[in-house]
Amino acid sequence: MRALRDNSLSILFGALFVLALCGQSVAGWLENNEKLQQHGQPAESFAAFVTSSEFVVDVAENWQSEFLQFFLFIAATIWLIQRGSPESKKPGDEGPGSDEEQFVGEHAQPDSPEWARVGGIRQLVYSNSLLLVMGTVFVLSWLAQSLAGTVVMNAENADHGQPPIAWIEYLGTPDFWNRTLQNWQSEFLAVGAMIALSIFLRQRGSSESKPVGTPHHVSAEEAK
The missing domain is CATH 1.20.5 (Single alpha-helices involved in coiled-coils or other helix-helix interfaces)
Incomplete structure (x- = not known):
């Protein structure tokens, strides 16, 4: 339990x-x-x-947009801030942080992950592992979407007596970019709304919200 x-x-x-x-x-x-x-x-x-490609393309086009959303959000929050939002670090904390702040190398804690205690390439990879995995899943999902979409479009072309197109040609078609951008715009809107609305609105008990009585201009980290 x-x-x-x-x-x-x-x-x-x-x-x-x-x-x-x-x-x-x-x-x-x-x-x-x-x-x-x-x-x-x-x-x-x-x-x-x-x-079938029809099912794969529908699933993949949603997955790639979701992982792109989090990839960009994680990367952007390293250097960019939004005063008052619990989704942002406080002003002045921009950047990847020092080894002491990140508990790596000689500043690692006894129960820190092994790759945080060692140096070199392993620490570098682990320090960026979240972005690496998010980015990899995005690229693979986008690739799956494009390949499955090519098969679907060629099946439709065959039904209408039109010649098939190559994968590289499909990447330049309105169908591919319509499927892609209709998902991207909704993800960017959702993230932007969460960042902005959480400055002024609260949800008691949620880790995604500041404490109810925190002033609007204060971030969650500053309130601690």
């Missing part, structure tokens, strides 16, 4: 992710079969649908 309590936030969102993905796959499968029926074509099995 303690392990469940200590990891309840991750467990909740992991469960919500699985449920939402399952729901999307079922809804998409039913919708796809409705379209096939309207065109007088045989229904597709669930297994065939969830391994």
Whole structure:
């Protein structure tokens, strides 16, 4: 029970992710079969649908935008600040911080991760591991979106008697950039709204909010 309590936030969102993905796959499968029926074509099995490019492109285009959002937010908050927002460091704390502030090398604590205690390339990699993983997942998801999108567009072209296009050509099509930018703009809006609204609005008990009585111009770190 303690392990469940200590990891309840991750467990909740992991469960919500699985449920939402399952729901999307079922809804998409039913919708796809409705379209096939309207065109007088045989229904597709669930297994065939969830391994199809149509399903992959829809999933990948959302994943890449989410990981891009967090990649840019993590990177931007190293150097940029927003006075009064709990999503920002306080003014004057811009930058990667000193070794003492980051508890690395000779300033590491007894229970610090091993790669924080050592120097060289391992410490450099670990010091930037969150950005590296977020960026890698973004690039791989964007690649998957583009490859699956190429297959989907070529299938549509075949239905209309048009020639197929190469992957590199698809990257310059309105379809690819429409799928990409419609997700990016919503992610940037959400992050920007969270940063700005959290200056003036509160949610008692949430780690994403300043204490209720904190002045608007004071960040969460300054209030401690």
